[in-house]
Amino acid sequence: MADDTQENLDLLSRLIQETPSEYKVRTEEALRWYQEQMRSVRLSAREFMRTAPLDKTRRILTGRFYTYFYDPKYKDVLPYYDLFPVTLIIDSDSNSFSGLNFHYLAPRYRVLLLKELYQYIIQDDEEANDMTNKIRITWEILSKTAKLRWAKPCYKKYRLDHVIGPALEITPDQWDVMAMLPLARFRKESIKKVYADSREAAFKTRKYR
Numbered sequence: 001m002a003d004d005t006q007e008n009l010d011l012l013s014r015l016i017q018e019t020p021s022e023y024k025v026r027t028e029e030a031l032r033w034y035q036e037q038m039r040s041v042r043l044s045a046r047e048f049m050r051t052a053p054l055d056k057t058r059r060i061l062t063g064r065f066y067t068y069f070y071d072p073k074y075k076d077v078l079p080y081y082d083l084f085p086v087t088l089i090i091d092s093d094s095n096s097f098s099g100l101n102f103h104y105l106a107p108r109y110r111v112l113l114l115k116e117l118y119q120y121i122i123q124d125d126e127e128a129n130d131m132t133n134k135i136r137i138t139w140e141i142l143s144k145t146a147k148l149r150w151a152k153p154c155y156k157k158y159r160l161d162h163v164i165g166p167a168l169e170i171t172p173d174q175w176d177v178m179a180m181l182p183l184a185r186f187r188k189e190s191i192k193k194v195y196a197d198s199r200e201a202a203f204k205t206r207k208y209r
Helices: 002-018 028-040 045-051 107-120 139-144 146-154 172-180 191-202
Strands: 055-057 065-070 086-092 096-101 121-123 133-135 155-159 163-170
Touching: 028 107, 028 172, 045 065, 065 172, 086 139, 086 155, 096 146, 107 121, 107 133, 107 146, 107 172, 107 191, 139 146, 146 155, 146 191, 163 172
Parallel strands: none
Antiparallel strands: 055 163, 065 086, 065 163, 086 096, 096 155, 121 133
16 A cells, blocks of 8 residues: 555655646646546545645745645534645634635536636746745635636635644645545545536526626
């Protein structure tokens, strides 16, 4: 099992290095390429947290991606929940943060959402490299824009005091890969049920601009 996990982690590193040049720029085609590469990948969330080449942090910043272990306060009343979210942070305060946990979406819908979110990339420092990129967007925009309809079912709120240990900060060059990785760890329902509910929620009637 350990050998298989290490082999897959090595694969992830190679994916970053061996991405075809035409997919270096974030496009729907590039995202679908990553989606296809992930079909055969099997990873343990705990092993990934232990060995992934990402920085550990306890600071959660808006516009950035993180993955972390989470134990919900109200898990007994939730229909289901993800123990290992991968989340784009939309807003935060001293006690909690809200964001888009991509694990609630089937991979093909993650592609559609990411493609649109990449239109909102900004840089903290225009003179710096693209590792300072972040996505600046509000829930108001997410909830009212038709092309961002897939944000609704994966928008979740998390309490900082229920995050277990440090988070891994996902650098911009790994956003595509991490969004597609099969690392979801749902409890109380199958992932097929989660995907079906998310699809239904995304298409519920509402006013878009």
